Amino acid sequence: MSLQNPVFIPGPTNIPEALRKACDMPTIDHRSAAFGKVFRPALEGVKRILKTATGEVFLFPSTGTGGWEAAITNTLSPGDTVLAARFGMFSHRWIDMCQRHGLKVQIIETPWGQGAPLAAIEAALRADTGHSIKAVLATHNETATGVRSDIAGIRRAMDAAGHPAMLFVDGVSSIASMPFEMDGWGVDIAVTGSQKGFMLPAGLAIVGVSRKALDAMESATLPRTFFDFRDMARTYAAGGYPYTPAVGLIAGLARSVEMLEDEGMEAVFARHHRLAEGVRRAVAAWGMRPCAATPDLFSDTVTAVVVPEGCNGTDLVKLAADKYGMAFGVGLGEVAGKVFRIGHLGMLTDVMVLSGLATAEMCMADLGWNVRLGSGVAAAQDWFRGSVPALAMAAE
């Protein structure tokens, strides 16, 4: 594995130089005013990225998994029911966590490659006339299959059903890379991590919490201390933190928001779409297709490429690492072997994406797959050439 090549795993992403430096800081006293100078901007910045005006943001020295646990333990009680669709490894894992915490999970099994099944969710909610479902869990971007679900649609389904459940969204591999509207979509808890759209090292769970979820917090009885929103809220109000914060990552987060906003969130989303489209054109040129069933489900942060019959995606990932020092993602769970994944989120350039595509092609040839060298690269080149924003050419 070469430290010089970009990574194409769907997170952690390639860390921009400026964020490396923002995180790498000497020790400051986290009980002093100096801490507030990095902490406040980070919290306020994340609220803007999440598009929440009324919610709170809590930062845990943890990961997205910890964020999920914070979401459920702060708002639910043993025996509570949650509704969730399972259509990939990460939706599966959240369901598993709920079960391990003594929650009842009403699972809507959905084929991998599909997104959140809006009609089924609405039907389930309508059927729950006693409102025993306390929360709907939704994976915005299923990293295992490269599927983006329609969170606004889930909100509409919930509203159509007139159901008071909370809406919890795993936005780990979507937030800051694809449009996200916490208030607009009525999201009660939004979970992400530092190592995806925020382009930082792993180590921070970033959790947005609505007023409604904060109210639920008061009566929730699942035990929690490390992840307790109450301790967070109380100490934040006093400019503090309930334990030792990961100051460097928080400083990095503040800087990350600055970078994102300097580029402009619309431009960030457009860039992700443009690069993703380049990858998809290469995939098509290889005669393959994304795991995501239909174009409306295509993720702009990761593409799970379905490999030809008789081929094994995991072989490609292993060969890329061993022979060319480049990291792609393997297929997980039901699609293990059937796909390999190309992460294309965070701060990437056309040039970097082309290097990933070219490497994938070499591996395919090495493995004897029926792919012409340069074919995917050419398709992506053609797309990139024509789609570079005018601004990028003028500026910088």
Next chain:
Amino acid sequence: MSLQNPVFIPGPTNIPEALRKACDMPTIDHRSAAFGKVFRPALEGVKRILKTATGEVFLFPSTGTGGWEAAITNTLSPGDTVLAARFGMFSHRWIDMCQRHGLKVQIIETPWGQGAPLAAIEAALRADTGHSIKAVLATHNETATGVRSDIAGIRRAMDAAGHPAMLFVDGVSSIASMPFEMDGWGVDIAVTGSQKGFMLPAGLAIVGVSRKALDAMESATLPRTFFDFRDMARTYAAGGYPYTPAVGLIAGLARSVEMLEDEGMEAVFARHHRLAEGVRRAVAAWGMRPCAATPDLFSDTVTAVVVPEGCNGTDLVKLAADKYGMAFGVGLGEVAGKVFRIGHLGMLTDVMVLSGLATAEMCMADLGWNVRLGSGVAAAQDWFRGSVPALAMAAE
């Protein structure tokens, strides 16, 4: 707060140059073999520092607080009883966490400034003839008061009582700075964090677990997922990790162990003792005394200095930060205002300690305390001059 001055909070510590660089690394694929090259040495190294030949080590992207939670949720069940002495803010917080997780805590209230009460612990265990106490919780170094307790003594008390409870030790501000013997003392779970004796940024909970605790894990029913030892053990065995690891901190941890072992653990402990003694001589020269009641309790990583009647330690800490850009620790809980704390753990030099003492003196004079400028410095200088190890002078 100046980034140029050393910090004298009792953690996070001043991060050595080499560890800053070890942590600041580009993204690698944590599912590739490259990860094992930093992860394995970190795990093995921590085992050596903890002095455990048979236990396991788990690393969580978290903090010491998370380490405590991992300890109790993986080994205990709701309604279980634990025995703990309360004699400082950190022993208090662990007790509070247990209560919030539905455990019964048999609390031995102990004056702040005292250490773990061996006789009372033994008595409590002898009285528990039904062995309802599942674990004894002990804070090795109470960071709030600068008191080091006798963990070997607790083990002897437990053995004397013939009690089968597990022994859980908070070694957050002791491990890697003061002698610690996980196997020798029969410690079942040892908890620390990256930001103390390991001299790294905050963000890693480091947990050593004995075979006995691993056995208890199988029947424990407190809910946990993020902190679940089982997921850790299973994925580690396959060279993996249950979620995205904090790779930079883990790389830093491997490097930290290397630094510590290059110096030699005995030399590390001796250095901490020597610097602590310099601080204590300064304190005596100021006509003050440590909060720790007797010399056998003196911590080598932090000194809580009892301020004169009518003075407020918090004023000193605030003034030091505002006027001189230097960080000390305030008194917490019962000793708020009554002490200020000088952290002296991690990679410090005589020169750095003297700068802290000199600054404290300026603040005392500014606040009108009855202290002669240079008096504490002179006492420490005299001690440091005479106690520099011969080796240090010869080598380097």
Next chain:
Amino acid sequence: MSLQNPVFIPGPTNIPEALRKACDMPTIDHRSAAFGKVFRPALEGVKRILKTATGEVFLFPSTGTGGWEAAITNTLSPGDTVLAARFGMFSHRWIDMCQRHGLKVQIIETPWGQGAPLAAIEAALRADTGHSIKAVLATHNETATGVRSDIAGIRRAMDAAGHPAMLFVDGVSSIASMPFEMDGWGVDIAVTGSQKGFMLPAGLAIVGVSRKALDAMESATLPRTFFDFRDMARTYAAGGYPYTPAVGLIAGLARSVEMLEDEGMEAVFARHHRLAEGVRRAVAAWGMRPCAATPDLFSDTVTAVVVPEGCNGTDLVKLAADKYGMAFGVGLGEVAGKVFRIGHLGMLTDVMVLSGLATAEMCMADLGWNVRLGSGVAAAQDWFRGSVPALAMAAE
């Protein structure tokens, strides 16, 4: 210009992570023993890379240009004659410098794209029966044209002519990337810089000096102080330096030698050759050719690509920078516009090279050149796939 894309200028090169960190160091006292610990290994390491057992190495806070000036001012006197061939911008500049320092330069004009003309050199030396020529100047790798000259051949020519002149070699863009034999080839002064094969930032002139050149130093009367070998030799002998050294770069140089030797110099040269060959295959697939006239002249560190009639290489370089954030080199002097240059020296991977080739292709298409997208990439992919060393696949 994106900081994320690799550069393909023929130096400075992409700086490896480990060298970035080695250079970025806190201030140490350059008059203390600590300095010697980085300085000695750097000097000794450079001698091994230059393959000199008897020569000295001097390091100037300067650049290759400064190294040239050190070479001539320390060994020659006003009015002295030197012999040089001019076949590119860098051979031209050294000649110009000699003239500005009052030396007579006997110039052998040679077409750009050719290398050092061995026969003409030998003839000129034979004709100089009075031995007025004091030194022969040779550019090992002419960076402007991507031509590698035969230094061993020059030595043979000098020996055949029985001429006592010194041999000064500009190895700026060859040393540490292509075979170099200071003692073996009878080189009297070898000049390079930190920012090429040593993969460091610019800022150090690295000069190897033979015994014969050191003897010539005694009688040389060209004025010099900053570049004076005598001050260097005298202070080095005492473990010092004549003025403030660039300690970070020197530390980086020591680390660079370590990296090179860990890889093995033969492997380093083979890697450069392999990557260069990939570039040349792409160039051929584009229907173009290197500026270097014949394969024996092909440089393994830079390829000057002759662009088709009616095309302008400078347009490509400008477009690559403006539109794709990638840096290639323009043509200089006689070949301005007629070529663009692809630097492929330093620590590069196959993957990185492919990203450069893919970008060049996009620019060609943008400029309407008659090149099929993916064609050069495919040729390089094919070569890279088949030529990855077995070792690389097994190891790491």
Next chain:
Amino acid sequence: MSLQNPVFIPGPTNIPEALRKACDMPTIDHRSAAFGKVFRPALEGVKRILKTATGEVFLFPSTGTGGWEAAITNTLSPGDTVLAARFGMFSHRWIDMCQRHGLKVQIIETPWGQGAPLAAIEAALRADTGHSIKAVLATHNETATGVRSDIAGIRRAMDAAGHPAMLFVDGVSSIASMPFEMDGWGVDIAVTGSQKGFMLPAGLAIVGVSRKALDAMESATLPRTFFDFRDMARTYAAGGYPYTPAVGLIAGLARSVEMLEDEGMEAVFARHHRLAEGVRRAVAAWGMRPCAATPDLFSDTVTAVVVPEGCNGTDLVKLAADKYGMAFGVGLGEVAGKVFRIGHLGMLTDVMVLSGLATAEMCMADLGWNVRLGSGVAAAQDWFRGSVPALAMAAE
């Protein structure tokens, strides 16, 4: 030597965190527009620091010594006469350089510890009725003795004598730390380096050049190429550079100017004065005195402390390094052994200075000098306490 202790050599200084990071950058193409974005602000910033509205600034990958050489070789011709006073090692070295370059140096020998002898300079100029003296060389701050000379006074002397010579000033250890007025004082060439008041690593010579000196350049015949102002001026005008620039240091220089101007130059000068005064009070408390003969000569960047009869300053410097890992400066030349030097320039805090003073005291005690531990520290503490700017306490 510990990397954790501050250095107290009179340069290179302790590099602030932000400047470490500014210098440590990936490779950019120095022939692209990206270079201009760091280069322009650096040049313009230096002009403001030098206080020149009409002069030019040139940056050489070199050191202050190189800056001296650039000054003389670009403006003078062999056989020209310069006037210089010798009163320390650095004034001596510049004189030596002139002699080695074939200039006649009219030397005014002046006792070490004195500053530039204004009356003698005026007398020499008046006596030079034929105006054979082409330049007056002045060392603004003689780093060897800690003496600041009166450059405005030299200008007045030159004007009083009605002499047309140019005025060249070595401001290596004064510029950016003590007031300097290039235009106001009629300085024709001002020389400094990156590693002093600009707080960067060594590696850049920074040279300010007046119009008059640029005119002199046209007829100067001393040979030069690397240091040639003409190449610099020509390439700068086109946004370029005559060879590979030290881009990282230039980026650091731009950032350094930003830091200095954010603090405010008057505040920077006041800070240097305040810290220097603290050192001097400690020196007085030790019963010693600065080498500088009178208070008007006291340098605010370095204090050469005259050690008691029978003591050897070099012993203290060696002991501080070996035993305490701290760097002071030895006495040089005529004052070798008779002084030790405390550098107090660059970004220092009260706290850091106290650590240096405390260490010096320990060494004195170790060496058996008659000094009371804590005495100098107390004197400095007393001064620092009372002189902290109100602003510093309010802000930050």
